[in-house]
Amino acid sequence: MPKDHGIGASPKRREDVRFLTGKGRYTDDIDIHGQAYVHFLRSDVAHGRIKAVDTSAAEAAEGVIRVFTGADFEGVGGIPCGWQVTDRHGEPMQEPAHPVLAQGKVRHVGDPIAAVVAETYEQARDAAEKIVLDIEELPAVVDMKAALKDGAPKVHDDLTSNLCFDWGFVEENKDAVAEAFDKAHHVTTLDLVNQRLVANPMEPRVALSDYAAHSDESTLYTTSQNPHVIRLLMGAFVLGIPEHKLRVVAPDVGGGFGSKIFHYAEEAFCTFAAKQLKRPVKWTSSRSEAFMSDAHGRDHVTTIQLALDEEGHFQALRTDTHANMGAYLSTFSTSVPTWLHGVLMAGNYKTPLIYVNVKAVFTNTVPVDAYRGAGRPEATYQLERVIDKAAREMGIDPVELRRRNFITEFPYATPVAVEYDTGDYNATLDKALEIADVAGFDARAKASADKGLWRGLGMNCYIEACGIAPSALVGQLGARAGLYESATVRVNATGGLVVMTGSHSHGQGHETSFPQVIADMIGIDENMVEIVHGDTARVPMGMGTYGSRSLAVGGSAMVRAAEKVIAKAKRIAAHLMEAAPEDVELKDGAFSVAGTDKSVAWGDVCLAAYVPHNYPLEELEPGLEETAFYDPANFTYPAGAYICEVEVDPETGKVRVDRFTAADDFGNVVNPMIVDGQVHGGLAQGIGQALLEACAYDENGQLVSASYMDYAMPRADDLPMFQVDHSCQTPCTHNPLGVKGCGEAGAIGSPPALVNAVIDAMQRNGRDVTHIDMPLSPARVWTAMQG
Amino acid sequence: MPKISMKVNGKTMSGEAEGRTLLAQFLREELDLTGTHIGCDTSQCGACVVHVDGVAVKSCTMFAAEAEGAEVTTIEGMANEDGSLSVIQQAFQDHHGLQCGFCTPGMVMSAAALLKDNPKPSEAEIRDYLEGNLCRCTGYHNIVKAIMAASGQDVGAIAAE
Secondary structure, three states, X not given: OOEOOOOOEOOOOOOHHHHHOOOOOEHHHOOOXXXXXXXXXXXXXXXXXXXXXXXXXXXXXXXXXXXXXXXXXXXXXXOOOOEOOEOOOOOEOOOOOOOXXXXXXXXXXXXXXXXXXXXXXXXXXHHHOOOEEEEEEOOOOOOHHHXXXXXXXXXXXXXXXXXXXXXXXXXXXXXXXXHHHXXXXXXXXXXXXXXXXXXXXXXXXXXXXXEEOOOOEEEEEEOOOOHHHHHHHHHHHHHOOOHHHEEEEOOEOOOOOOOOOOOOHHHHHHHHHHHHHOOOEEEEOOHHHHHHHOOEEEEEEEEEEEEEOOOOOEEEEEEEEEEEEEOOOOOOHHHOOOOOOHHHOOOOEOOOEEEEEEEEEEOOOOOEOOOOOOOHHHHHHHHHHHHHHHHHHHOOOHHHHHHHHEOOOOOEEOOOOOEEOOOOHHHHHHHHHHHOOHHHHHHHHHHHHHOOOEEEEEEEEXXXXXXXXXXXXXXXXXXXXXXXXXXXXXXXXXXXXXXXXXXXXXOOOHHHHHHHHHHHHHOOOHHHEEEEOOEOOOOOOOOOOXXXXXXXXXXXXXXXXXXXXXXXXXXXXXXXXXXXXXXXXXXXXXXXEOOOOOEEEHXXXXXXXXXXXXXXXXXXXXXXXXXXXXXOOOOEOOEEEEXXXXXXXXXXXXXXXXXXXXXXXXXXXXOXXXXXXXXXXXXXXXXXXXXXXXXXXXXXXXXXXXXXXXXXXXXXXXXXXXXXXXXXXXXXXXXXXXXXXXXXXXXXXXXXHHHHHXXXXXXXXXXXXXXXXXXXXXXXXXXXXXX | OOEEEEEEOOEXXXXXXXXXXXXXXXXXXXXXXXXXXOOOOOOOOOOOEEEEOOEEEEOOOOEHHHHOOOEEEOHHHOOOOOOOOOHHHHHXXXXXXXXXXXXXXXXXXXXXXXXXXXXXXXXXXXXXXXXXXXOOOOOOHHXXXXXXXXXXXXXXXXXXX
């Protein structure tokens, strides 16, 4: 029987009622009396020298309050990068300035040049058309390898080249890896592209800033996954506002997928302008603007090589990747192709020697940063594609080849710096094979063939590192932040609780799942627990939600704070029952003394804490509220096996996903319904990448996929019903809930299965096709079929 | 600016609008009905679907002035009279058919229009009908399931509950 409450149950989401009745409160739904509106004039060329910006006509236009340009920000800090990568020679990365509004040059289509603040949006937009720009267009660099050639136009004139860094990992292994390749029985090589994507949360970004002159306090309402991080970055590095004078609120946020982690120029602009103008300033992104100003994702070009012995045992792996940074370094951009990618190259396998080389490159394109999975989809795609290719080349069943190389003993220290605490890769693979009904494939293939369609089956495994991260470790690796999480558990006098968490929900359902944990710990009804998140004035500190870290890190902080609350409550209960605190037990919402019939209810203890008439005041302070900061000891390592079946139409090259199975090990699961939903969404984004989506630039740096007319978002009729399972559970060994995180798995694990399935369909039908780059559009698939 | 009146969720409401003001904008900014969302500027995403004289329309494809005198239903008008969730809304909650909630108003309005015309749609018919409503969170699985359930069909056999 499924549980009906607490950990493991699937209560209906309490946040749904407001969303289903139109009562959600997203940032754009907030208006402040007297607010002005800003419209950004953005560059329509990819690279150019700003010779003059004449704003006089715009400033004279109706309703215009002020027009800002880069010159207004000369004494102001730039948008910072949060992670410094050290290159293979021990040198720091090249780190260009990133002004709030362009200064001197524009470096990508969408780079903001001027900002018009007016009484209405329409007036701001109309006035922006009156700004006269004199921009000398410069040759643009779009292709990464071309950008690294001698004499290539430089994105940043003050840097030595377009190379941000040349990273080797593990550099000391390089020669040993080369030697293993020299001796290998078989080497499989694969060139592939992990194409640029746009996260596309359905809610475009919004920033609304208010300034109180009497107290010199700024308040920013913004569409963010981590308001405290924005407060720190914007306050300390850009605008010089101390944190006690700056409040950042991220109310209901309509999806993020990584793109709302980063601190953006528009947030800093609104906060700066509100203070200058002494008026609230609001910006709402249009979708077209979002395509050219939200950080993009992926964009890696890779050569991967796998060395195997005669039996197919992996001997060594090496990769050579070019990673596009775009024109500036977004907040976590540099960590994505390095520490979120290189450390995953062992995958689920015992490969003894690994060397990863990543060249990060500046180009005249929108900055690239974390998008659902962030580095781990890129790692998984390379690895699981090259394994599939190796299996075909060596005539070994791809399932068997993977099993032969699985890590089976834990903890397992990989040659790429991480230690997997636990896992069972055969279990998830067995489960996936069972659910996917692989045994029935031949019959389905025949049925497809009868319709003139080619059926293919592809699979892959994946592992990811979530719950980022041990602060001391990431500090060594270049992170300029700690990656703990905080929580305050406040118990009210009548027994209800409020949990203030630094995690942020933008669809994940924390308001429902976090109370399940507290309810279980105390033995009370979930409805006695309320979750507060997304406001720096109400939550002590927060590193936010990304990297599938909410429950693993934020939930752990909540558990630690609740443990402190319970420990204090037990002392109060002990006093009330005249017993020793160590003899007091808490169960089903009541404290009792072992071996006696003494009992006191949770609510009575809470009341005593706030009405301390009969209370050990000499030992304990009144009140019942505790805060905890939880810094994880290790990453968590969710893993699983995914199986995809496709039908390919040989007449048109169109691929239809017919079946998709995901068997994941997320450790313990608090709310299975929410976990299923997270996997579904991840799968849709992974299938979207494999089949449909591509953010495309032309050779001049024009963004040619800048709307939903051109960027192919997965729609309801592009996807099948999914078969998902998370019954294989090896609980995380180092966090109190034993949870691993589930938010990104679907996006990480699904692209290789789909591509492997299409290649399988080709091979079964006599086409010697070994690779097609994503997205597998009809044109690409049809062309590949022609041989 | 001209004044425009329409009957919204059963109440006559009016506000000012320029000729270029879209119905979506008018609902949000003039009438404070912020449940109708704007997720794109090319009439692709469907977050702004409302019913105008009983027909589902993307309210970003209509000028406010075109809706003068019309009967408009928005997500704020979809609950039962006692405030409880309607069958479709309840099915979305029961089957986890929403995550961030941003596309949800448009999904519910589209689903209501579909079920009015086709009370027992198949999975394929639902997917086809929702082609104009984008969701980035759910992968549509639970939305499709919720709409089937709202139409009274047994969804117990659909995988991955």
